[in-house]
Amino acid sequence: GENVEQHPSTLSVQEGDSAVIKCTYSDSASNYFPWYKQELGKGPQLIIDIRSNVGEKKDQRIAVTLNKTAKHFSLHITETQPEDSAVYFCAASKGTSGTYKYIFGTGTRLKVLA
Amino acid sequence: NAGVTQTPKFRILKIGQSMTLQCTQDMNHNYMYWYRQDPGMGLKLIYYSVGAGITDKGEVPNGYNVSRSTTEDFPLRLELAAPSQTSVYFCASTARGGGGELFFGEGSRLTVL
Numbered sequence: 001g002e003n004v005e006q007h008p009s010t011l012s013v014q015e016g017d018s019a020v021i022k023c024t025y026s027d028s029a030s031n032y033f034p035w036y037k038q039e040l041g042k043g044p045q046l047i048i049d050i051r052s053n054v055g056e057k058k059d060q061r062i063a064v065t066l067n068k069t070a071k072h073f074s075l076h077i078t079e080t081q082p083e084d085s086a087v088y089f090c091a092a093s094k095g096t097s098g099t100y101k102y103i104f105g106t107g108t109r110l111k112v113l114a
Numbered sequence: 115n116a117g118v119t120q121t122p123k124f125r126i127l128k129i130g131q132s133m134t135l136q137c138t139q140d141m142n143h144n145y146m147y148w149y150r151q152d153p154g155m156g157l158k159l160i161y162y163s164v165g166a167g168i169t170d171k172g173e174v175p176n177g178y179n180v181s182r183s184t185t186e187d188f189p190l191r192l193e194l195a196a197p198s199q200t201s202v203y204f205c206a207s208t209a210r211g212g213g214g215e216l217f218f219g220e221g222s223r224l225t226v227l
Contacts, residue, residue, distance in 0.1 A: 043218030095213030
């Protein structure tokens, strides 16, 4: 079945350094790849997403890259700040192919050390 | 704008009891989802709905039931609660199923003892 693998499970970086989280998906029909940030005691919130017709997308300090051939996508956070500390989830879905499901990775706990 | 509202936020159940987790959204979204979040296991899809009267199973539907009588509401029913159902439950909705932003509620923490 559909599966999304996410690595690493925990990541500690010094403030100002970059952080990279990687995900691999199994279903080649997947065409939408969002990233969510979950702060303690809250529900996840979308921070960036990418569709299969695009290889890279940036939004200020956050970027996502997609390699369809290898079936993996990555989240890049530059100039990390303490408020970036949270759990990050990747997800994949097949959108318009009619299944409407979002399959999530297992999450990465990011700690930004001041 | 309330978004997605879940109740209750916390609940303790005894083994064998039943309960309903409520979820309502005020964004007129057709697509709604229930996920459970276990430590280190990410978010697992329980059930989802693409509109009023239409529901479908996700990855881990056993022990749960849902209904969707209105666009706004998507309750999750737990029958005969078991310790394995101890988890944090999240309801989410989106205007574009499978291709749009999911809006999550703040979660319902359920403990089964």
